[in-house]
Amino acid sequence: MRDRRSPESTVSADRSSTPADLPAGYDGRRRWQALGVGLVAAFMTLLDVSIVNVAVPSIDRALHATPSDLQWVLSGYALTFGLVLVPAGRFGDARGRRIGFVVGVTLFTVTSALAGLARSPEWLVIARLVQGAAAGIVNPQVSGVIQQLFRGAERGRAFGLLGATIGISTAVGPLLGGLLIQLGGEEHGWRWVFFVNIPVGIVAVLLGWRLLPGRPTGQPDRHRLDPVGVLLLGIGVTLVLLPLVQREQWQTPWKWILIPIGLAFLAAFAAWERWYARHRPPLFDLRLFALQSYTLGSLIGLVYFAGFTAIFFIYTLYLQVGLGYSALAAGLAITPFALGSAAASAVGGRVVTRLGRPLVATGLLVVVAGLLATFWVLRGEPHQSVGLRTALPLLLAGLGSGLVIAPNQTLALSEVPVPQAGSGAGMLQTGQRIGSAAGIAGVGALFFSTLADTRGDWATAFRHALLLAAGIIALALVAAILDIAGGRRAGRAAAGPSAAGS
Template structure:
């Protein structure tokens, strides 16, 4: 999934604009460190899905526990992106990057050693927060060290690494469980990032330059805004994730409470924005195309992020596939995405916004074909049918994520691209956590539960398709 961490920063910029000369000899080695960090944070998103059935058995975890393991990571990732980016800008990215890497390593160790689902969930939330601390430092360092065509190449490499890590995650997880057993395999899956993260910390000390922070008025990280947003999203997630265990209908009142808190967040950000730098700059939402792009991203990430969770769960627990076989089939989605994403840069110039709608149609058709493929799955031919359906959905995915980011950020001035990119990424991560929770509300491993969950998945994608079509018409009307 290329460019999801790049923040959509343009490849231009003047030399020395961030206090570093483009000819800094450390820049390519520093980029290598950043790519390793990007690889490991995205690996931990895709690799854990294939280990969930083993975690359920080993830790006696409930379906809602497994939901928090995956959605908690995405939730924490999204919450800290903007504050961590601002903190790195104000205090220097080197130390913040190293801190995030160390925290990620420690959280990975705790996750793999967890003796119960509670400890595992807490560790995964801390892991997600650590990934959110590192992500804006990676993009900030690329902006700091590269400019012009070199910056474009650097962001392109970052996108390629993210695609590769997403594709290799299910395969690596399946291999570890296959050869070390269900009981120990899931711990190895969660510990696989430890040696990579340790290498990242060592190399970061040596190759990531320490930025000379200019004396300037420090930007606020808006802690009150972060807490209000966290409370609003948690109130939204609770009845979805805990719906199966929490039978009382009063739980749905939390959705109303969530709406009230999120409305309060908007009011706070507007008030705070008149006095300092808010977490979310509400003036961005005066631009219709930007609003539609962020909404599309949030809805789409709510749908497609849950695909790996949904498919690997049902393949293993519904169809009794091995973890390795489930990982191989799940990887076809990522491979299809990587293939079409490589072409999307050229296609986006030729076809414009209709490309997003076409990609969303492909994802919808692919997901729609997945259910009958699963139902008719018998022997080797059934596995090929599932792989073909997921590959088609992956092809559509590659035509959506990066092009939408390009179109969305082109709607804002260059000077606001960094803030706009941070808001877009936050919307993606929060959308992912809500989508995972919504899909998990259809608890169970039987065919009916899978159909229900897949339908919820497709509703998110179809909602994103409606937004994409509206965006096409708005653009054409504006150009008349």
């Protein structure tokens, strides 16, 4: 039977926890300081998903890169990011958040420097692949720290801040990238997109070592990292993601056969984990999917990120290539979404423990309304004031997004036990990465096919792709509404016998 416990009941249980639940020395201000360090690192790593998009033309001119090279600079980061999330989360569960965080941020800082110093496309691609893996090591530690150090309503506020970080980093990347390129110049400005991570990373390493919780009490089980599970999951995720991130460069239709093969490896991973859990702690405990909050939150996250991430991909292309916007101007056009997301995330994190899943459904509805309003204001002939005309609709969509990302993550992880917080968060984020890649592939395919069919009508291509992105997000809304309706039916069914008995 699926778990129908509400987030409110989980919060009530959390509030009954005593300070003894927390690691020694983390019952005061230090928890929020640790979270602050984690959020800075998360912002830095998530920013690099989108900030490089606006630097592609400069990289092309400076390094004489081929289209394949540029594709790997962009998508290679996302591929390796998604590949290591679950193993890194399990590592943090078993060996402590501090060492995982410090190793990940150190590696990220070093590879950022190497990327900025690149003298050839191959050099840059390799640096980006390792940089993505480093980002994948860092992010589950941040979610794990929130699960480990916060309880009740405070946990909701902490996830609200993380949600704001995710939303802002995704949306503000093009703006910051455009600003750095303008300050550094067309020839070398793209290097500052990577160099800006170095001072931030150094500070995060020093403070992370000082503030984040260390190894769990007791000696770690040396078999807990489950190398067979790591291998099966890694192969499965790679095979699913590769044809998505290489959709433009691999022209053969045979590339899509990798997806069912990858799903077969993921099925083998599930079977292995089920067997392995009988003997030792697995890489990922499949029993988490028995929790409705976790399963539904993972599904909504996957579908929402498929639509959410694709919007910025097609909008940046439309503005820079279709309308000739500079990198900075394109970034400014996306800023209203970032501002709305930041504001609503802080509010959503505070009220999610009281409102639960209806808050997420409301946010999804507002996002869809904002995207449809964006479609409406762009009807007719293309116009150079596109950025101004879309400011209010994108602000509305951003407000809705802030009520989705953080609250959904809070609800998804609300019943995950702390010893599994890292791997649980890692699997949740892996789904988001797969959703992002699938969304960009699907929405991007419609965008480019419409562009070809209309002989270069960028405005029409953008509007059609925008409708598809809104439709994908509407699917997440349907899932949330069905869950709310199902929960109410279950509540009435449970109340019926009680009323009859009284």
